[in-house]
Amino acid sequence: MKNQNFSATNNQEFEEVAKTLIRRDFELNRIKEKQESDLVELDRIAKMLVRRDLEISRLQEQREAELREIEANASDLEETKAALMNILNDVEEERKKAEAERDKTLIIIKNFADGLLLIELGTIVLFNPQASEFFALAEGEAVGKKVNQFVGQPLGNILELTQKKDRQVFRQEFTINDNLILEVSIVCVGGANLCSGGQLVILHDITREKVIERLKTEFVSIAAHQLRTPLSAIKWTLSMLAGGEVGKITNDQKELLDKTYRSNERMIGLVNDLLNTARIEEGKFLAKLIKHDFIKIVNEIVIPFGKEVEKKGLLFEYQKPAEAAPSVEVDAEKISLAIQNILDNSLHYTKTGGIKVSLTFDKQPNEFLLTVADSGMGISQKEQLRIFSKFFRASSAVKMETEGSGLGLFIAKNIVEAHGGKIWFESEEGKGTTLYFTLPAGGLAGKRFK
Amino acid sequence: MENTTTAKKILIIEDEVILLDLLTKKLSREGYEVKTAQNGKEGMLMMAKEVPDLVLTDIVMPEKNGFAVIAEMKQSELLKNVPIIIISNSGQPVDFDKARGLGVFDWLIKTEFDPQKVVEKVKQVLTRASQ
Numbered sequence: 374m375k376n377q378n379f380s381a382t383n384n385q386e387f388e389e390v391a392k393t394l395i396r397r398d399f400e401l402n403r404i405k406e407k408q409e410s411d412l413v414e415l416d417r418i419a420k421m422l423v424r425r426d427l428e429i430s431r432l433q434e435q436r437e438a439e440l441r442e443i444e445a446n447a448s449d450l451e452e453t454k455a456a457l458m459n460i461l462n463d464v465e466e467e468r469k470k471a472e473a474e475r476d477k478t479l480i481i482i483k484n485f486a487d488g489l490l491l492i493e494l495g496t497i498v499l500f501n502p503q504a505s506e507f508f509a510l511a512e513g514e515a516v517g518k519k520v521n522q523f524v525g526q527p528l529g530n531i532l533e534l535t536q537k538k539d540r541q542v543f544r545q546e547f548t549i550n551d552n553l554i555l556e557v558s559i560v561c562v563g564g565a566n567l568c569s570g571g572q573l574v575i576l577h578d579i580t581r582e583k584v585i586e587r588l589k590t591e592f593v594s595i596a597a598h599q600l601r602t603p604l605s606a607i608k609w610t611l612s613m614l615a616g617g618e619v620g621k622i623t624n625d626q627k628e629l630l631d632k633t634y635r636s637n638e639r640m641i642g643l644v645n646d647l648l649n650t651a652r653i654e655e656g657k658f659l660a661k662l663i664k665h666d667f668i669k670i671v672n673e674i675v676i677p678f679g680k681e682v683e684k685k686g687l688l689f690e691y692q693k694p695a696e697a698a699p700s701v702e703v704d705a706e707k708i709s710l711a712i713q714n715i716l717d718n719s720l721h722y723t724k725t726g727g728i729k730v731s732l733t734f735d736k737q738p739n740e741f742l743l744t745v746a747d748s749g750m751g752i753s754q755k756e757q758l759r760i761f762s763k764f765f766r767a768s769s770a771v772k773m774e775t776e777g778s779g780l781g782l783f784i785a786k787n788i789v790e791a792h793g794g795k796i797w798f799e800s801e802e803g804k805g806t807t808l809y810f811t812l813p814a815g816g817l818a819g820k821r822f823k
Numbered sequence: 824m825e826n827t828t829t830a831k832k833i834l835i836i837e838d839e840v841i842l843l844d845l846l847t848k849k850l851s852r853e854g855y856e857v858k859t860a861q862n863g864k865e866g867m868l869m870m871a872k873e874v875p876d877l878v879l880t881d882i883v884m885p886e887k888n889g890f891a892v893i894a895e896m897k898q899s900e901l902l903k904n905v906p907i908i909i910i911s912n913s914g915q916p917v918d919f920d921k922a923r924g925l926g927v928f929d930w931l932i933k934t935e936f937d938p939q940k941v942v943e944k945v946k947q948v949l950t951r952a953s954q
Contacts, residue, residue, distance in 0.1 A: 601912040605933035606841045612937040613845060618852070641934045661920045 488555070488576030491562070492535050495520045498571065507553065507576060531557050535572050546579070554580045590651045597648035604644065607637050646780040649710070650763060653787045662702040662792075667741055667812060668693055671732050674709055678716045679730075685720070688727025698734040698741065699814045703792055708812070711788035714781035715745055715808055723749035726805070739814050740794075746807040752800045760798065761786040785810075830856040831949055834875040836866035836892060837910065838884045842933065846879065846910075849938040850945065863887025867895060874901050877949055879941070882911040882918065890918075893925050906952045908944060910936075928952075 482489055488504035490497055500515040508515075508528045515528075520536065523529035527549045534542050534557065542559040549555055556577040563570030613619055615630040622630070652658045675691050682689040719728055726748025733742050752760060764779040789796045793813045800806040833855045837843040840861070847857045858875065860866035864886040866878075878896070882889035889909060896902040909922055909930045922930055928948045931941060 598913055601934045602839055602842075605912065606839065606845070608934060609842065609845045609938050612939065613849065616939065618849070645934070661923075 486578070488574075488578075490515075490532075490574040490576070491571050492520060492532070492574060493571035495536070497532075504576060507549065507555065507578070531555070531574065531576070535559055535574065540568050540572060552580060553578065554583045586654065590655045593647055593651035594655070597644045597651065600644045601641070601648075604637060604641050608634070608641065611637060646784065649784050650780050653784065658787065659704045659707055659791050662704055664700040665703050665705050667701045667703070667708075667814070668698060668732065670703070670705055670709055671712060671743065674712050674716065675730050675732075678713075678720070682720060682728050687720075687723060687725070690727070690729040690731075692729075692731040692733075694732060694734045696734075699739070701741070701792075701812055701814050703812070704788075707788045708792060711785040711810075712743065714785040715743075715810070718781050718785075719745050719747040719749065719806070719808065723747040723805070734814070741812045741814060742809060743812070744807060744809050746805065748805040751802040751804050751806050753802045757798075757800060760800075761796070830854055831876040832856045832858065832873065833945065834858045834860065834866060834869055834878050836860045836863060836878065836880040836884065836889070838862055838881060842910075845938055846941060849942060853942050853945075855945070863889065863892040866892055870896070870902055870905075875905060877945060877952070878905055878907045879910050879945070880907065882909060883913045890921070890925075893922070893927065897925060904952075906948050908948060910941065 482499070482501045485501060485503060488507045489499065489501040490504055491499035497515050497518050497520065500510075500512045502512070504510075504515070505512055508526075510528065520532040521529075523532055527547070531547055534545070540559065541561055542557060545557045547555045547557055556579045558575045558577070560573050560575070561568035561570075562573055611630055611634045614622065615627055615634060649658070671693065679689040679691055716728075716730070728748075729744075729746045731744045731746075733744075734740075735742065761782050763783045786796050789810045789812070794811045796808070796810040798806055798808040833850055835843060835846055835850075835857060837846070837859070838861050843859050843861070847859055850857050858869055858873070860869050862884045863880075866880065867887065869875075870878075878892075880889045880892055889911065893907055896905060896907070907927045909927055910933055911930070912933050919930055928951070929944055931944060936944075
């Protein structure tokens with residue numbers, strides 16, 4: 374039984390080992406499996422890490438690109454900033470220049486001898502010190518005010534002009550009071566008629582000029598008048614002496630008296646020219662206009678004139694309308710004087726040939742045309758513009774004749790124009806001159822002197 | 824003037840003595856009875872004594888000027904119809920218009936008329952006035 378025992382013991386041990394081995398195998402298997410699964414896990418982790426690395430390096434690259442872009446942008450900004458600074462500097466410079474200009478302009482405006490006002494949309498926006506002085510109105514009392522707030526005041530009368538349809542005014546005279554006469558001009562600022570920049574009112578003080586002008590005119594007028602009295606005495610005395618009214622005179626004596634009489638007449642003519650010129654300038658020239666037969670007026674001057682022309686050995690021709698023409702409103706004495714001056718002037722400078730006078734009437738435009746054509750010395754091209762000026766005498770005329778005041782055509786022009794007519798001429802040196810003037814018929818078309 | 828029975832009476836008012844003399848001579852020789860005054864005031868006194876048939880008057884004169892004389896004459900019943908001729912060198916167109924408005928017959932500018940023309944004008948006005 375011992376063997377049996379032995380054998381039984383061994384079997385038990387084997388069983389124990391086998392069980393252990395089996396357990397070990399299990400264990401090993403389990404470990405192996407665990408290792409395998411760990412390996413799978415490791416592999417997954419490794420792969421994930423690789424992916425992360427890739428992702429990280431991609432992000433890094435992206436960031437670097439972004440950084441580069443930012444850097445580029447920053448330098449762009451830097452450049453833009455510099456450019457802006459430059460522009461700002463320029464603007465600042467320009468602003469300073471503009472301010473300097475504005476200051477200069479303001480100094481000019483403030484110290485300008487003329488009054489200056491700027492009107493924008495019916496409101497005064499500028500009123501310089503000179504304007505303040507003219508109207509005894511402080512700048513603050515005018516600037517910002519509407520133009521129509523000054524109605525009934527001298528300033529208002531002037532400002533009224535800025536509201537007229539024709540928005541520009543050229544040298545209109547305004548008497549503010551006894552000591553102030555202004556010449557007003559209004560100009561549009563920006564665009565001739567739109568006045569988009571407002572209207573500039575310029576007030577020029579002409580009081581002094583007016584006073585001097587009046588004194589000069591008065592002086593001439595008084596001097597001429599004073600001269601006329603002794604001239605009348607001489608005229609009357611000579612006329613009575615020559616007429617034998619104060620005793621018989623010889624032919625020689627009569628001849629001398631006649632010559633003296635003619636000299637005196639010339640003197641009277643000159644004084645009258647001066648007086649008429651003074652009156653034209655005083656604006657007191659025309660008497661009331663009365664209806665007259667113009668053909669008759671012209672006849673009364675031209676017919677005796679024709680005889681005078683022929684007496685000088687020149688040819689004379691006179692054409693007048695065959696039919697009756699409408700009457701004209703004229704100051705007959707003055708219009709006669711104008712015609713006489715034109716004719717005298719023509720005869721004065723015509724030494725050969727002759728003079729043709731023609732009077733026509735045109736229904737359209739209802740006016741008379743008087744034409745005086747001579748074959749006289751004519752007037753040079755360069756002097757033609759001055760023919761109607763006061764005291765003008767052509768150089769050729771001065772050489773030939775010393776007589777003449779140079780006022781005849783000036784007076785004629787003023788008379789014709791005051792009657793609403795026009796006067797002009799054509800002339801060629803050495804060949805002659807043709808002078809024309811028109812006179813509107815049927816009511817006064819022209820303006821009268823004040 | 825051939826009228827011997829009643830010579831027409833003319834009053835000349837003029838401050839310039841030489842012109843006054845010349846006109847007096849000329850008109851007296853024509854047969855008019857000429858009275859003279861050297862200013863407007865004197866002229867009015869003369870007319871108060873005797874009404875003339877015609878007045879020749881200057882305008883610019885001391886004491887009383889021609890326009891004042893004319894205005895006074897037009898106020899007077901006796902004198903308002905006496906014809907007036909102005910003889911003056913000082914005529915401005917406005918004065919001519921004013922004179923015409925006052926019913927003055929004529930305005931003679933001295934430098935433009937001989938005494939003979941004055942006589943003709945006087946005759947003409949007296950004929951017109953008597954019609």
